[in-house]
Each structure stands twice: as C-alpha cells, then as structure tokens.
Amino acid sequence: MKTINQFIMPKTAKRNSKGNLELGGCDCLELAEKYGTPLYVMCKETLVDMAQSFKNAFEDYPNFQPTYASKALMTKKIAEILHSEGFGFDAVSGGEIYTMHKAGVDMSKVTFNGNNKTPDEIKFALEVGIGHFSVDNFSEIEDLADALKGSDKTQPIHLRITPGIECHTHEYIQTGHLDSKFGFDLSQTDSAVEEILKHKNLELKGLHAHIGSQIFETKVFEDEVEVLIKEIVRLNKKFNLNLNEINIGGGLGITYTEADTPPSVYEIAEIIKQAIDKNCKKYSIEKPKLFIEPGRSIVGTAGVTLYKAGSSKQVPNGKKYVALDGGMADNPRPSMYGAEYIAEVANNKVGEPLETVTLSGRYCESGDILIKNTELPKIQKGDILCIYNTGAYNYSMSSNYNRILKPAVVLVNQGQPAMIVSRQTYEQLLENDL
Numbered sequence: 001m002k003t004i005n006q007f008i009m010p011k012t013a014k015r016n017s018k019g020n021l022e023l024g025g026c027d028c029l030e031l032a033e034k035y036g037t038p039l040y041v042m043c044k045e046t047l048v049d050m051a052q053s054f055k056n057a058f059e060d061y062p063n064f065q066p067t068y069a070s071k072a073l074m075t076k077k078i079a080e081i082l083h084s085e086g087f088g089f090d091a092v093s094g095g096e097i098y099t100m101h102k103a104g105v106d107m108s109k110v111t112f113n114g115n116n117k118t119p120d121e122i123k124f125a126l127e128v129g130i131g132h133f134s135v136d137n138f139s140e141i142e143d144l145a146d147a148l149k150g151s152d153k154t155q156p157i158h159l160r161i162t163p164g165i166e167c168h169t170h171e172y173i174q175t176g177h178l179d180s181k182f183g184f185d186l187s188q189t190d191s192a193v194e195e196i197l198k199h200k201n202l203e204l205k206g207l208h209a210h211i212g213s214q215i216f217e218t219k220v221f222e223d224e225v226e227v228l229i230k231e232i233v234r235l236n237k238k239f240n241l242n243l244n245e246i247n248i249g250g251g252l253g254i255t256y257t258e259a260d261t262p263p264s265v266y267e268i269a270e271i272i273k274q275a276i277d278k279n280c281k282k283y284s285i286e287k288p289k290l291f292i293e294p295g296r297s298i299v300g301t302a303g304v305t306l307y308k309a310g311s312s313k314q315v316p317n318g319k320k321y322v323a324l325d326g327g328m329a330d331n332p333r334p335s336m337y338g339a340e341y342i343a344e345v346a347n348n349k350v351g352e353p354l355e356t357v358t359l360s361g362r363y364c365e366s367g368d369i370l371i372k373n374t375e376l377p378k379i380q381k382g383d384i385l386c387i388y389n390t391g392a393y394n395y396s397m398s399s400n401y402n403r404i405l406k407p408a409v410v411l412v413n414q415g416q417p418a419m420i421v422s423r424q425t426y427e428q429l430l431e432n433d434l
C-alpha cells in the first residue's frame with residue numbers, strides 16, 4: 001500500500017468548481033486573500049494519515065514508540081496533533097522543549113538529542129521531566145551528571161553512536177558515517193559506557209543512531225539495526241548490563257519531484273522488523289523497545305507554500321525569471337542543498353499553454369532561486385503559485401533575512417482554515433532591538 005510520502009501533493013489537493021487549487025477543502029485563492037502571502041498551508045488530513053501509517057506499520061511490534069523529530073516543524077498545534085496521535089517527540093533545543101511542554105505534551109515521551117546541549121537546556125529538560133537524553137559525546141556525560149548531582153533522580157539515557165553507514169543522500173544530510181559531528185564512534189562506546197557507569201544518576205537504556213535524511217534505500221536500515229543490536233549484545237556482555245532499547249532515528253524520504261522514489265512506510269517497517277527479528281534470534285535476546293524518529297516524512301507532504309507572483313524578467317536570449325514574494329528566508333533548502341520542488345499556479349489556468357520559467361525569490365542573493373526551469377502556464381503579476389512539499393524544514397528553517405517578516409502558518413481541514421502561527425509584524429521584528 002502506498003503511503004503519503006510517495007505522493008507530491010497533499011491527499012486533499014484538487015481543483016474545485018472554479019478551477020482553483022483546493023487543499024483541505026479550502027480554496028487556495030481565498031486563503032491567500034484572507035491570510036496574505038507567502039503563506040504556509042498545512043493539510044491536517046495528510047499529516048494525520050502519515051502519522052497513522054507509522055503506527056499501523058509497526059502495530060504488531062511489541063514495544064514501539066514513534067517519536068516525531070520536531071526540527072522538521074514545531075509549533076504548539078503540530079505538537080498537540082501528534083501528541084494526540086500517541087507520538088513522542090525528538091527535541092534538539094530548549095526552544096523545541098519549551099514549545100512542546102507548553103502544548104501539553106507528555107514529556108516522558110520526549111528524547112533530547114543534539115551534539116552541544118547547553119547547561120541551561122539540560123537543566124530545563126530535567127525540570128520538565130524529559131524521558132530520555134540521547135547522550136552525544138563525553139562532555140555531555142559530565143554535564144548531565146553535574147546537573148543531576150545531589151538529586152535522587154535517575155535519568156534514562158541512550159548513547160548516540162555513528163554506525164558507519166553511508167547513505168546516498170546529500171552530503172549535508174548524511175550523519176551516520178564515521179566522520180560525523182554527531183555521536184560516538186563505535187571504537188569509543190566502551191569508554192563512554194565506563195564513564196556513564198561512574199554516575200549513579202545516569203541509567204543507560206540503549207543505543208541511538210540516525211543515518212541520514214531523505215533516504216530512499218531500505219538496506220541501510222537493515223544494516224543499522226544489525227549494528228545497533230550487535231553493539232547492545234556486546235555491551236551487555238562486557239559490562240553485565242541489560243540494555244534493551246534502540247532508537248533508529250528518522251530519515252525516510254519524501255517525493256519532492258517525480259525523480260524521488262522513497263519506499264512506503266510499510267516497506268521500511270517490514271525491513272526494520274525483519275532485521276530486528278533476525279538479529280534477536282541470532283543473539284537469542286528479547287526484542288528491544290524500538291524508537292523511530294521521522295520528521296520530514298510526517299509533515300513534508302502535508303505542507304505547501306502559497307506565493308504571489310510579482311515582477312518578471314526576460315534575459316535577452318536567456319532565462320525568463322518570475323519573482324515571488326518569498327524565497328530563501330521562508331525556504332532555504334534550494335539555496336542550501338540544491339533541493340528541487342514542483343510548483344503549480346493555484347488560480348485557474350488549467351489547459352493554458354506552458355512556458356519555461358525560473359521562479360526566483362525576492363531576497364538580495366543571486367542564489368535565491370526556488371525552482372529552476374519549470375514549465376508553467378504564462379504567469380501574470382498577482383497569480384498565486386503553490387509550491388508543494390514545504391511542510392518540513394521550511395518554517396522551522398526560516399529567517400528574517402533582509403528584515404522580511406516570517407509568513408503565517410494555516411492548518412486546513414474539511415473546509416475550515418485555522419491560523420496556527422500568525423504572520424510576524426514589524427513591531428515583533430523590533431521587539432528585541434534595544
């Protein structure tokens with residue numbers, strides 16, 4: 001069965017009787033008119049469908065904790081929705097922890113990741129009762145032990161390791177290979193465990209790894225499970241421990257363009273479950289508690305960005321540029337990673353002749369191009385453009401470059417739009433200026 005990550009558009013995307021693009025039962029032109037552009041639009045049905053696919057795919061696994069990687073998109077409403085779907089959360093900063101805490105998330109289902117957690121963040125995470133720390137390096141062992149000194153609390157932790165698996169994705173989003181800023185090299189795990197065992201407030205429960213993002217291969221997850229279980233078995237034996245949790249991170253890819261061919265959640269789940277089965281039989285151990293941390297695949301396809309077309313420019317004997325009213329500050333991925341997207345004109349131009357255009361942003365950087373050489377009906381000033389698959393790593397990576405305001409986020413569901421993050425104002429822009 002196909003899952004949401006294998007489609008370019010949200011599941012509710014269609015043309016309505018006016019020929020306009022509709023999402024979650026809401027006309028995109030009306031959304032643009034009411035909330036302004038650029039506008040992030042999230043389709044609740046698509047988001048929930050994907051979250052439920054993860055739960056269904058692992059339903060028969062005895063001890064499974066889906067954990068949403070909130071770096072992909074974190075707002076109070078998104079936290080509420082995924083919390084009510086039974087998800088835990090992966091946080092990497094005090095700000096993410098604060099947001100989910102305020103949203104009423106069960107903090108015992110939160111894992112605190114990251115390679116340089118500050119002492120204040122560690123203190124705050126302990127205060128709100130974070131479930132697990134994924135300990136990334138030697139200095140964090142000391143910092144965490146220091147923060148717990150004098151208390152009778154025992155903090156569950158995972159050890160983040162770099163399993164030495166390379167996946168074929170963009171270099172900047174590979175994290176599980178050996179020369180990585182994240183986690184312990186396998187040759188360091190013994191020393192890390194020895195260090196942890198010196199501190200009675202730290203309870204090592206298992207291992208964590210994340211091998212990369214936007215992954216289409218399945219074999220890498222099989223290899224990862226094998227490395228994690230083998231290492232758990234070895235550490236249990238060597239240190240007489242009872243580690244029985246593995247966190248395999250996130251990474252499942254989504255379909256930004258037709259060139260992307262990610263597996264479904266069910267395919268990936270089968271590979272992971274079979275690999276666990278095989279390795280547990282091999283070492284005669286119980287199946288460990290399994291954590292998985294999808295981010296992009298949960299929210300990516302559910303989100304689109306609406307832009308208004310502005311100026312255009314025909315380079316003599318060259319490209320035609322159409323400038324949109326957003327760009328690299330609301331979606332830095334094309335300029336950062338060379339990421340590719342699909343756009344559509346949201347107002348009714350269905351059937352009109354196509355021309356090749358490059359969609360540029362409005363920011364003062366020549367690299368501020370959202371989509372190069374795409375075929376679209378002739379765009380006029382004022383047309384509304386929809387760029388698909390912007391739910392993940394767009395709003396969460398947005399900035400105020402050029403002092404341009406961050407867009408609003410609107411959640412659409414069954415014909416009802418609800419603003420879940422308001423558009424920034426000039427007053428807010430100056431709030432911290434002294």
Ligand SMILES: Cc1ncc(COP(=O)(O)O)c(C=O)c1O
Nearest residue numbers: 069210213250251293294295296
């Ligand atoms: C530790 C960890 N877990 C989960 C994720 C989420 O990955 P994705 O959004 O590709 O599913 C990331 C992404 O960077 C990560 O670093």
